[in-house]
Every structure is written in C-alpha cells, then in structure tokens.
Amino acid sequence: MSDVSEAPKSAKSGRKSGAATIYDIARLAGVNPSTVSRALNKPGRVSAATEARIRKAAAELNFHENPLARALPTGRTNTIAAVVADMTNPVVFNTVRGAENAAARYGFTLIVAESQESGSIEAATADRVAPFVDGIILATTRLPDEHILRLAERKPVVMINRAAGNLVNIAPDVAPGIDQLVEHLASLGHRSIAYLGGPDRSWISARRWEALFKAARLRGISVFEIGPNSPTIAAGKLSFERAQASGASAIVAYNDLLALGLIRAAREQGVSVPDDISVAGFDDIFGADFVSPSLTTVRADLLEAGTRAVESLMGDIGVDVIARPEASLSTTLMVRESTAHMRR
Amino acid sequence: MSDVSEAPKSAKSGRKSGAATIYDIARLAGVNPSTVSRALNKPGRVSAATEARIRKAAAELNFHENPLARALPTGRTNTIAAVVADMTNPVVFNTVRGAENAAARYGFTLIVAESQESGSIEAATADRVAPFVDGIILATTRLPDEHILRLAERKPVVMINRAAGNLVNIAPDVAPGIDQLVEHLASLGHRSIAYLGGPDRSWISARRWEALFKAARLRGISVFEIGPNSPTIAAGKLSFERAQASGASAIVAYNDLLALGLIRAAREQGVSVPDDISVAGFDDIFGADFVSPSLTTVRADLLEAGTRAVESLMGDIGVDVIARPEASLSTTLMVRESTAHMRR
DNA sequence: CCATCGTTGGCAACCGATTGACAAACGGGG
C-alpha cells in the first residue's frame, strides 16, 4: 500500500517494453551508471552501502539487465546452442537434457535449434544462431564437414557422435556394451550375427560395426554387415527379408528404430522374435521397454554425454570447469525379451 | 596473389572471432559505414553501383552481420522462443516443429528452451530468453499464471493448450475427435465410460473431460471422471485398479502415456485389452502405433498449432502475416487395437 | 544561366551495457 509508485513507474520509464536500464537505476540511486554496473557484477568493487542502495533501486524498478547490450562490449552472451537435426531422436534429446542441466550449473542458457530439413537449411540455422552464442554443440549428421570447420573458426564447437577435423567429439565408448551384447548372444548359443548398418557415412555406425566385428571375431562368431539403411522403422521393415535370407540367428541393428521395424516385419511374416530369431538394437529409446517383445539394446549415458559437451565448451570459452566425480561415458547392455536361446 | 591483404586483415581486425564489421567493409569500399548499412538493408536507398561495390566487399570479407549489435538500436532480433516444460512430450515437439517451419518462412529463427524442473526454474528460463527474442511461445503447465502475465507485459506471448488472462491460446478443438471416439465406443456396445483425468489444474484436461461428458450424455452413455493423475506411464499403472473397480467397460485416458500405463498394468493383472476392457488415449504419441495392442487415440494437427502460434506472434510483432489456406485446427480419431467390441 | 528538385552519401547521436584511467575522499602513520 505504501508505495504505489512501482506500477506507474515501470509503465513510464521504458520506451518499448518497459525495460528499466542501469541509467534509470543510477538516477534513482544517485550514482553513475558505471557504478551500477560494477555494483551488480563486480563483487567488492563498490562499498556495501552503495551496493545495497543500488540493489534496492534495481529491485524497485524491476530491473532486468539487457544481455544484448552486455554482449556487445564483452563478446559474451552466456548462452550456448545445440544445433540438432532431429529432436525426436531419443539420443539427441537426452543429450540435450544433459547439456541443459550442465549449462545451468555454469550460469549459461542452452538454446536448441532444430532443422529437420536439408543440410543446407541446417547450415543456415547454425549460422544464424552462431552470433548469439558463446559456443555450439552439434548433433547432426547432415551438415558437411567443411561447413562445420568454418563454423568452428568463429565459435567453439563440440560434436556429438561424429568426427570432423580435429574438433572435440563426444561419443560414448561402445565397446563395453557391445562386448556384453556379443557375450550375451554367444551364451544363448548364437554363432552367426548380422549387423544391420546405419546411414551411409555415419561415423557412429562405423564404430559400432568395428566393435561388433572385433567382439564377434574374438569369440569365433561369424559376423557380417547388411546395409546401409536409414535409421528408421520403415527401413527396418524393408530390410527384414535380407536379414532373414542371410541365415544369421541374431540381428544387431544400428539403432532401436531399425530393430523395431525389423521385429514388426518379422511378426507380419509369421516369424517369431525371439524364438526364431534374436534382435538387438542401440540407444534404449523411449518405448523400447514396453513394446512386445521388449527390446534388448545397448544404452549409453547420454545425459553424461551432454554434460561433457558443455564442459568441453566451457573450457574453450574460458570458464573454469567445475570439478565433479568422473562418471564413465560408457555403454551397457539392457537385456530384454527380444533375444533368447536359439530354438533350432 | 595481388591482394594478399585479405588474410592478414581478417586476422588483425577482429579481436576475438575475426569477424568483419560494416566498418571494414566501408573502408574497403571507400564509403561511410552508414552507407554500408543502408546498402545491405534498405533496398533502393543507395545507387546500384555503390551497392554492388559494397556487396562485393562484404563477400570478400566474408561478412556476417552481428545480430546483437543490430538488435540494440532496433529492439528486434528476428528470433522467437518456445519455452517448454518437456521436449520429450510428443505434443510439445510436434508443435515446436510446426512453429519452427513457420518461423523460417518469416525469416525468424526459433529457439527452444526446455526446463524439466520446477516451475521456478521454468520461470527463470523464460526470463532469461525473453530479452533475446521478439516473442515467446509457451507450452508449459507449471509456470504460474501471474508470472506469464508479467512476461507478457515485456514481450508478446502466445500459449499452447492453456488459458491465462486473455492471452492468445492456441488449442486444437477437441470436440470432433471426442465425438468420433464416443461414437466409435458406442458402436462397439460400450455403455459406460471412465475418464482418467490429467493433472489437477490442467486446462486441457478439463476441456477433454467437458467434451467427453457432452458427447457421452448426448448418446445416453454413462460417464465419470477418475483423477487427477500425473500424465505419466507410472500414474497410468497406478490407476488401473481404480479404473477396473469402476466397472466401466471403456477407459478414456487424458493422454497416451496414461493409457499405456493402464494397459501394462492390465496385462500384468491378467486382464486383456481390448477383450476385457477398451482403452483410448489422446495425442497419438510416438510408439502408439507399434505397441501391442496398438493404441486407439485422438490426434490433433500439432504442426498446424505451431504454425498458428507463430502467426499470432508475427501479428503482435508487427510483421505482415503471410496468407495461406485456412487449415483446420481440429482433432480426429485414430482407431487401433486397444478398443474393441464388448465381450461380456 | 540560375533556381529547384530528387537522389545519394556523410555526419553524428544513439541503443545499454562494460571497463581502463583517473580523481576524490578517506584513514593512518610519522
């Protein structure tokens, strides 16, 4: 009741959105604008009394600093961007979530820009957000390497599950999970594994194939690749015939979507999973545990991947990285219903 | 060979990211910076010859305008934000996609900020992106009304599936889909429907309940609400017992997650869906078509909702809205396996 | 040949902060 002043003030001061500036505060507190700036951001630079007076004035005016104006002289926006091809992809959004939490810990805001379309739109999107942010997390397959490298000249860039030049690449170590998977399949009696490959030039698909190959050879299990395939349910359905024709008793798909498509096609053809054929995927996507049969899959700690990506950027930007217990960026097998003992 | 000057120039001019400015261009083209600005943004304001010279210089320096610097005097960033509680939610990300495409058509960039945590973090996130953008799309349930209204004083705001004050609310019309659903259930012989309600104060859950109530009464079917429930699979499982105890032969859940949880609990209890009980949901989320039994659900054109949201913002911001054929923001029923004729 | 007019480009102020350099104020020691 006592100070009705607040409401009218906020209305009159600003020209466009009623935003108070440090000048308004300075006038109200009877100091110089630069003093306001220091009081608000440089602890100890101004006396406690003045600072209190300024903070009070700021609160009274409902002051929100304008990050644009701050960014101009400092070159820092305290914002990082994640440019992703497809937010629907569980791998992507879990990584983004990890990144978001981590960014918040550093006082940074994470913004996400998605561009499902062509690589060229993706490039435009990346260029567009670049000037706004202090660093960029790239989780995209379509953007050409050369463009990424040019982007990296302007801002710190870290990639997820992809290598380009010698940029930082955050990728879970697939070997442990794949070892477990092959061991699991071997213990069920499988002697022949087919790998349903991912997209043509996918870096991560190549890594999975390599690890699978190595783990299978080690145990004397025969292994071969079928592909490339797009990482979709539809492509999984289409590849069923080739997979079946291969004679392998276990199919390891590049990701869960492919695996799900495969299982659906099998069911439509009257082939039983896991009785006739075992199927496993990667990523442990939403739904993998409640489809029927539920899906055996190799999962990674994607939240941790997002966190690492942010920490890497913080290092590049020049922010002190918060020490924390070293979590492993590894993979583990989730055994579910889609893999079983060979029947034949 | 003739001008080796370029490489050293880009290196020396910028302090941090070697970014060329309009001043660099001005020097190279032999004009005033303001002329550069006009040449680049004010068609016809400078002579064709000068403009060509300037554009050439800009290209030569690989110039990217700094949107931050531009935003300061103009107050426009050509960016809008979507603040969402949970990107995983299919309703949310489909809306976001629609919004993204629409924004691109207007030359705007859409950034997404997610905050899965408490309402207070959500509020902080919203405040944080607000100064960066020209408008905000809000798809969140947790943010308190009062905070939204304060936000709306600073920037144009449009809401998705929620009413607050008299802000614009983009919400699909649930009536058509629900009419179809009730008609469908009636034709299968169901005479009693239970509605598994959503979160306590959810605006959209209330709308669904109202429409369901109306449609059921119209056909003389008995109908009642069970709830509130959180919109999760876990909550769906928990509510199975109450749903079964109610004696209703058909359960309509507030959303697909609840419906899925319900079905899983039923299976665990040895109750068959759809033989013993029919279940339907809302949203047609990812996976609804490949779970077993696949889920009957009411879907909305969420891409269109996102588009509308953007158009509404464009109107507020003062951008001419592109005319386009009026698509309907309606809902339709997807009939799948989880609803069937009554057995008893 | 001069007055007038429309076009084109330059000058300088401004958006809202940050920050280096410096001056005023202050307290303490000799």
Added chain:
DNA sequence: CCCCGTTTGTCAATCGGTTGCCAACGATGG
C-alpha cells in the same frame, strides 16, 4: 598537520550496427 596509499566512484571511450538530418551533386526546367 602533512603526506601517502587505499578504497570508491566518475568520465569517457567502446562494442557494431541504425537512422534522422543535412549537404553535395547532377539533372531538369524556366
């Protein structure tokens, strides 16, 4: 009482664009 070293606050330049206002210019018409 004066000198000196620290705080504490002020001045002014700066980040990279935008834009109102004005001047120079060439063309045109009387």
